[in-house]
């Protein structure tokens with residue numbers, strides 16, 4: 001099992017954000033987490049990553065409690081693409097990606113040909129090999145996001161958490177990245193990503209998790225989970241869920257636009 005969460009609750013001070021969550025994510029599963037702004041998606045991710053260590057309940061990643069591991073050991077289990085970040089790396093893109101391989105090196109060791117090859121392969125996989133020698137702080141926000149995804153791949157962890165990975169990407173890059181993410185899950189990685197677009201969850205998730213008012217509102221096949229009733233309840237927008245191509249694809253249409 002990639003991630004096992006049992007009776008997880010978490011509060012900032014006396015403000016409870018997550019309440020008694022229970023779920024398991026098997027290996028090779030692509031999970032989309034849906035829920036309104038401020039519901040606690042990033043907070044849940046930070047608990048899983050061990051960055052919010054003062055939770056109650058239990059979280060195991062690949063059978064391990066990450067709070068008990070060193071930063072290096074954690075990096076072998078899970079990689080993380082945060083929602084936003086300050087562009088502090090005044091390095092070439094290839095060096096930013098290479099940093100992901102740091103957990104494998106001895107103290108003060110430098111990356112060797114294997115790490116370099118993996119970093120280039122990750123850039124190629126995301127379709128941005130041409131950016132390898134550009135300065136990270138001088139590429140666009142969307143390009144930086146793609147670099148961070150390549151960096152997560154180069155880290156070689158079995159589980160990846162992505163906090164709204166496509167929020168800064170144009171339509172083409174969104175489709176390319178989400179379809180690459182789905183392929184990575186098919187190859188055995190477990191990927192948990194948050195999204196604000198239920199259509200993405202239909203297209204690019206094996207399982208959809210819905211958080212509402214601190215609780216796990218639903219978790220399962222996106223076609224079972226994403227209904228017009230649930231979307232209306234979560235976002236206070238009336239939608240119709242339409243089925244296309246013999247129900248291979250479903251899309252949400254806001255009723256206010258078609259009435």
Ligand SMILES: Nc1ncnc2c1ncn2[C@@H]1O[C@H](COP(=O)(O)OP(=O)(O)OP(=O)(O)O)[C@@H](O)[C@H]1O
Pocket residue numbers: 012017035036037038039040041042043044083
């Ligand atoms: N460090 C913090 N200290 C106190 N409260 C926090 C902190 N971080 C987040 N919160 C609060 O906890 C709640 C959950 O925040 P979180 O960022 O997890 O939501 P989210 O679902 O990821 O939101 P969004 O979709 O807008 O990114 C929010 O009400 C937020 O204001």
